[in-house]
Amino acid sequence: MPARSDACLAALAAAFPPAALLQGADIPARNLQDTSYLPTEAPLAVLRPDTPEGVAEVMRICAAHGVAVVPQGGLTGLAGGAHPIAGAVMLSLERLAGIEEIDPAAATMTVRAGTPLEVIQRAADDAGFFVALDLGARGSCQIGGNLGTNAGGNRVIRYGMAREMVLGLEYVLPDGTLVTSLNKMIKNNAGYDLKQLFIGSEGTLGVITRAVLRMQPKPGCVNAALCGMDSYGDVVALLGQARRGLGPMLSAFEVMWADYWHEATVTVGVRSPLGGAHPFYVLIEAQGLSEDIDGPRFQSWIESQFEAGLIADAAISQSMADVGAFWATRDACSEFGSRLGPHVAFDVGLPVAVMDDFAQACKARLADRVPDAFSVYYGHIGDGNLHLIALSKGAQVQPMTQISAAVYETVRDFGGTVSAEHGIGLLKKPYLGYTRTPQELALMRRLKAAIDPQGILNPGKVFDMEEGA
Template identity: 50%
Template sequence: MTRDISQVVEKLRTAFADDDAMLRWGADIPVKHCSDWTRLPPVIPLALARPRTTEQVSRLLGLCHETGTPVVPQGGLTGLVGGAHPVEGCVAISMERMSGVEEIDAAAGTMTVLAGTPLEQAQAAADAVGLMFPLDLGARGSCTIGGNVATNAGGNRVIAYGPTRNQVLGLEVVLADGSVLQSMNRLIKDNTGYDLKHLFIGSEGTLGIITRAILSLRPQPATTITALCALPSAEALVPSLAALRSRIGPSLSAFEAMWPDFWQVIVAQAGRKSPFARAHGAYALIEMSGFDCERDEDRLQIALSDMLEAGLLSDVVVAQTSRETGDFWGIREAVGELRSLMGSLISFDVSIPAQSADAFVATAVAALEKRWPDATHLAYGHLGDNNIHIIVRVPSAFDEQPKDLINEIVYDAVARFRGSVSAEHGIGLTKKGFLHLSRSPIEIATMQAVKATLDPRGIMNPGKLFDRRLSREEIP
């Protein structure tokens, strides 16, 4: 369908003449809405829409559906795969004005929030009533609940609480044609057919726009204890994780693995101070969250002592103050500073079966060093939920990093170990060429069939996840 752009613009202006802040055009569109953290070349949308209500979102999508105008939903713009990156001639829809916690039911442990609410605001609202919203990411101050749901964000506490999917009870979603799907369930057990909210969790805005969510809250732990562990080798990471799980069970709320290449760069270049007197074979940042103030610390201390005696750990430092806790987490989260310190980097955020994590890292590193002997590589991750990060830089390539070749090497290793090419952020634009390494043709075809049903004109976040439908000949 050929669109008359001037006619689309006129229809948009007329439809929202009652709200001067709803639409922005051309030079009035803030630069941040022309890209996301992926650093792809910016694209100026046809218009930026900033709805205040579900009714406005519905009206907008109905008009875009009628005219065949592409729509790109935007949350906090903190994604790293181009999922919120505008496409030519699109209407970018920012949810920033649909922000706020509408209701907290402390007795039921639920929170109703608008999609544009920053994660940190939702966390603070839960904390104010003595509860916790367990999702936590480094971008907590910028990312939004709608974006978290649309990408099924995981973050630091998946080992104990699961990803965003596990925190969502109900959703309100505006479909491509403007229809409003009310799936605002508050019940944990509800076996009345398809649980439609799960279609939209992790859908990256390709099926509809999430406008509200009912979230599940958890009790606020009475104790949180953080420890930094040194290990004799990376091979000891998985046995250490297993030992902690067997000793403190679900109280283990974080297990952040750091390979020595990561640790050395963070300490040397990012200026973080190591609490250990010498270098070790690997490192783990662990967090225990519990409800027994008198016994939790003793339980952890005994577990760590037994692991030291068994040779799983070489050294341990338990944080005694909130400042020490912040310093320990600062080592793990200093990764955000590496680009400014090291220059152009290629980052990977993948999932690997825990027992294969070190073999995967070794395989990928060996292949990288064989191709580029001067390659710099840093490995770390949330080992308890299979999430491994690798950062790669080839110093001799300077700012022209061989991204395609590096991608091929690392993602081939992911496929070899039967992992997922995306642990966080989704597929977006940058990973869709590798989706077939983690999903079968029939899985991809089924996802495309859902897309075709809910978005028959293909206006919702076009070009993300996949480019085209598989033909019958390509489906086994």
């Protein structure tokens, strides 16, 4: 409603300096779109507060005028969770950045929501610690967005999802209430663990402003192996052996199907550390305490799996440069956009045992539904997370609806989840019912209605408030 919008803008202009309030042509292009799959929308304004109290003031003013607010972090999401809404205020956390404290005794770091993940990683490293969360967008993504989507990354098999690293949280409710609970204690069972409501809620229940992160001891050594495998059954067997033989050292177990491997090493041009071709490729990483002890132990374990017939071929790292070269094969997916052209990317979760069956069924369904369908498969696997990209070769505009329906229907058939680590946002909202029961969705709506009765915080994201809408 124009009158409410004008009044809201006037109140925001009175409360914030020009550097914090951007309108019209002054709004940066990056704030207008967070995924290429959705059309650009024109927001009412972009607010960039630099304190938690400023975030609370934005929410109070917008709530008073009934104007919607969309929180935005580093805008590296893939599901449209931070996509602008026409006429809404975009609440950017980019100026609410910085590390407030590192507590070596508690092994914690207190950070502001707009702090880039890579800045946090480097600060932990300088202090002699390790932040386990790691994503390809580490230089651009912000910790508030990482927590808002409960990001996963490469080392979930050892350290868990983003929520596992959070001890304390500060957040602003839709009415502007600032709730500060910057707990540093691992054991704290005093009532409900309220922070879990906001981690993974994609900015629909509150706006995260600060967090207390749990740091880990810095690894004393890192070893890796790239293995060629003859069958998916051998892949699953090797995962079981890795869990038993490497124990807590196991930090990553990445699997790449042959179709992915071809695109990574031929189309993108990453050098293959292995000779010959294999149906599957496994990247195993282990973080130890001492290279003198854990290096030979890792090599001995790999050799034992080779001798047992599980591994057909393997390259074992002799240096950190080798570790980086092995990871380059897995990170080649970041080049697919420029090398393969427009495509649709998926992040799904499945029972580990059926992932190859899913891949074959998904290829068949895509071939049946999409002209000249092409897809490749890869992922973390050790934590049940499979990634795939799909496209229609030669299509000027990718048939996203047909591709998405084919993939997510197959996920449903195999008892998986439509989102393993990237959230629901707008793009996956039509398929949330494939993963969540009607009772679960009803409870989500009750929580949303209780915390945000006006429905002004990131409305329309994740699910619709009306059943069947």
